Amino acid sequence: MIKEELNNLYKLQEVEGQCKMLEKTIKSHPVLKNLSELKKTINNLDTEFKNKKERVNFLKKELKRIEQKTDEYCNMIKQFEERIYGGEVTTIKELKILRDKQEIARLKVKDYEEKAFEMMEELDDLETNLIQDKEIITKKKKEYNEKRLKTCQEIDRIKKELDMILKQKQQLEAGISTEILSKYNRIKEVKHNPVAMVSADRKCSGCMTEISVMIALEVKQCVGLVYCENCGRILL
Incomplete structure (x- = not known):
């Protein structure tokens, strides 16, 4: 369920970008x-x-x-x-x-x-x-x-x-969920594109900083919201 919400969150980010454009x-x-x-x-x-x-x-x-x-x-x-x-x-x-x-x-x-x-x-x-x-x-x-x-x-x-x-x-x-949307919007107030993808070499697409193995594993397991240790974006 959380994985589907995160996917929707990423799509939402893309859609909002299209709206702004x-x-x-x-x-x-x-x-x-x-x-x-x-x-x-x-x-x-x-x-x-x-x-x-x-x-x-x-x-x-x-x-x-x-x-x-x-x-x-x-x-x-x-x-x-x-x-x-x-x-x-x-x-x-x-x-x-x-x-x-x-x-x-x-x-x-x-x-x-x-x-x-x-x-x-x-x-x-x-x-x-x-x-x-x-x-x-x-x-x-x-x-x-x-x-x-x-x-x-x-x-x-x-x-x-x-x-x-x-x-x-x-x-x-x-x-x-309202909770996830609320966290997304709070990050959006200070960061462009609150949701970031984790690349194959464990880098956050938002700040291009390498994340730890543990954080990368948490993202892969997708049990809850995981944030970048450097920029605070929601990782996917």
Whole structure:
């Protein structure tokens, strides 16, 4: 009976090792980091795209405002022209004041036209960039979704394998006494692989130290739990 329990204990150790390996594979899946970086890139691209759209909307509104202001100053220039040549100006002083105002209005129109030209150039560049950016974002999102789907399928497969191993673990634990499991778990807290095999040359597979003939005989007789004299692992 003890021999069967010890065999189950060794199998339990192997199963727990498989569990740890699978859990580590899930947590450190190579594509997960890539997905995280890709998601970050997409978020940055989305933010940049949004900022460009906001800039486009601002420029369009500003161009309308400039157009209105330009029209206002053009009308002012026309009104000054009518007053200058309409015969209502009777003094040189009044004429000079109107011409100065007319020149100021012309300078304003010129300034607004230059600003409008610069804004239209920027607007054209931004709208071209937005089309290109949209294509890049769409491509990146497609890549992300494809990789995510593939990764989820792989992780689901690993999780199913892990579930099967955990069931096997429970079955093995059911075939081991509470006392032996308790001792196994206590050793596991301080030692990796609490159960060690004794090799043909009487060495503990845990610490690779040669055990005494008496200990080796006790292990062979399998009458109870036998521990390595050096590392304290359960010998099998």
